[in-house]
Amino acid sequence: MTATADSWEYPTQRKFEDVAPLSEVDPNDKAAVLRSRALAVRESWISAMEGRIVQEELKKCYRAEGVNHYQNCRHLVDLYMTALKEKRVEGWRKTESA
Secondary structure, eight states: OOOOGGGOOOOOOOOOOOOOOGGGSOTTOHHHHHHHHHHHHHHHHHHHHHHHHHHHHHHHHHHHHGGGHHHHTHHHHHHHHHHHHHOOOOOSSOOOOO
16 A cells, blocks of 8 residues: 555654753763764754655655646645755854855
8 A cells, every 4th residue: 555645744753862952061061062962963964854754755746646746745845845944954063154
């Protein structure tokens, strides 16, 4: 049985321990800083991979629906367009934007 475009949902993800953001961590506590950096990078990658999953589901829907893909895959297109804008990989170090 193939999944239809309306039956797709975000997959669940494993939950890691909550760590304070880098701005709230004592810079002298190296272990806490490293945990906070790892959390920031991990969450950024998870977010980016969610965007990739939406892209793959959109491709499947496009192939399955044929000429009706404009109507039947619209919700995936909307998810993918927001993912392109919002779900980017960011490291723990912020750079100054010009």
